Amino acid sequence: MAEIRTLRTPVLEIACAEHGPADGPPVVLLHGFPYAPQGYDAVIPPLAAAGRRVIVPYLRGYGPTRFLAAATPRSGQQAALGRDLLDLLDALAIPRAVLAGYDWGGRAACVVAALWPERCAGLVTCTGYNIQDIAAAARPASPEQEYRYWYQYYFHTERGRAGLAADRAGIARLLWRLWSPPWDFDEATFATSAAAFDNPDFVEVVIHSYRHRFGYAPGDPALEGIEAALARQPRIAVPTIAPHGEADGVGPVEASAGHARFFTGPYERRVIPRAGHNVPQEAPAAFARCVLDLPA
Secondary structure, three states: OEEEEEEEEEEEEEEEEEEEOOOOOOEEEEEOOOOOOHOOOOHHHHHOOOOOOOEOOOOOOOOOOOOOOOOOOOOOOOOHHHHHHHHHHHHHHOOOOEEOOOOHHHHHHHHHHHHHHHHHHEEEEEOOOOOOOHOOOOOOOHHHHHOOOHHHHOOHHHHHHHHHHHHHHHHHHHHHHHHHOOOOOOOHHHHHHHHHHHOOOOHHHHHHHHHHOOOOOOOOHHHHHHHHHHHOOOOOOOEEEEEEEEEOOOHHHHHHHOOHHHOOOOOOEEEEOOOOOOOOOOOHHHHHHHHHHOOO
């Protein structure tokens, strides 16, 4: 990673790295849970070589990113992630960028693409449409999918909060293995990303994220307007490519097969062979290709 800089937004000091020419078409690469910007290390060089300005931030609750005020709710809800991304674009004085991400990062990118399409030149969103339908969250899934979501139900309990606080790296390492079965990552690779979980707000942000999406925790009152807009499941009109790892262990590849209905602009779904949930780190060339195939 390049040297880390921080940018002040209304809520956060967001830490991020920049690569490539400062005057190039901007691309923002957004990580998920439980991952970190280092997952994009092999994606960045081809984008920078193609003349793109590449911005890779740490999400709230990760790495050096910090809240400005102790009183701000440590929310992990989708509206918070989307608002943070919009605020980052403002802090960088970037009017429009390609937004690319997976997991939480894909959700943030989808939120901005849906609600502020004028700020999004194109979208790469792993596993397709990532805006949560919280009103339908109580609807049971198949037994197999409920089994894959064990960690979310664990986090709904105080035992889960204590478990994450006691061994955040252990839980993350297990999820990496379960979600990306073909990926034989080594401990050094994991440790590079796991350092980002030492943020003092990591546990609270993660626990809130998984409780809020099921209606088990209230949202940040300042974000109610955004959540209300997202509850309508807004369609996305910007050009979009949706990669999905064929071996994804938490969101099976068939889950995104019908997501074209959520997109009113150009939309392409790409199944990435032998990749699991962490497509940028497992198939960096394929992920970079998705970004470069969008209009800048």
